[in-house]
Amino acid sequence: MQGGKKGSSKGGNQKKGGSAIGDLLKPRQPFEQTDVVLQNLLIIENHRRKVGSPILEDLDISEAARALWEAPFAVLSHNRFEDDEPKFTYANQAALDLFEAKWEELIGLPSRQSAADDPVAQEDRNKALESAAEDGVIRDYSGWRQSLKGTRFQIKDCTLFNLETPTGKKVGQATTIHHWVYEDGTEGGPAAFEAEESxxxxxxxxxxxxxxxxxxxxxxxxxxxxxxxxxxxxxxxxxxxxxxxxxxxxxxxxxxxxxxxxxxxxxxxxxxxxxx
CATH class of the missing domain: 1.10.287 (Helix Hairpins)
Structure with a gap:
């Protein structure tokens, strides 16, 4: 959030046209919410433990929530092991853009809706989730998905891993998507840009x-x-x-x-x- 102009020596640091109470009442960005920060830390810790590498290099833990929110690759999670109908619990800005959704539209939505409502797409997605649930992590996964507005794309260079508490309780799954390809052949994600630099x-x-x-x-x-x-x-x-x-x-x-x-x-x- 942008701060106001500095006050004069007489006025201290008081902002013009605003108040501390007004600032507290302003809606916070998703990554600033306490439950989202805790979910971010869970994703970051499990990525290191399950995948064997940091989700972001040179990650400052004090800026972890913002860094994950602004990452160039898509990050999503759902509460796979808590509900009969797994629902999205986190999506960074790249994921929201990819699925053409706002935070309040995607979070809480059944995660099965990220794939087309046909038997082949749903079976492929379910097999990937079950494989990750059994092995803890799967790498280099590819599969077809669709946005909330119906845009179809193939995710590539995707890592899917379990989310567990420090006591080992399984509470969900998360994924990182570094490459995606739309039906018309256009590509997105940092892995796609690396390929274009060939x-x-x-x-x-x-x-x-x-x-x-x-x-x-x-x-x-x-x-x-x-x-x-x-x-x-x-x-x-x-x-x-x-x-x-x-x-x-x-x-x-x-x-x-x-x-x-x-x-x-x-x-x-x-x-x-x-x-x-």
Missing amino acids: TERPTDEEVQKAEDAVAEQAALVRALKEEHGLGNEDEEVVENVALLLRRKAKLEALQKRVEAADAAAAPAEAEPVSAL
């Missing part, structure tokens, strides 16, 4: 496909505005502009790789030979 030259077909995807999405956004009369604030426009930006980002990454590869492959210019 020096391997994309094929001309890959670049053309990305260009076509951008042009198609741009035409759709224009149609929503010009033919359907929607504005920039309308939900459908916001969603499709976000998709357009993702497609543009992928195209730019491919173009940069082409330029870098072509520059590296170009023969060096020969230096002119001086006349004797």
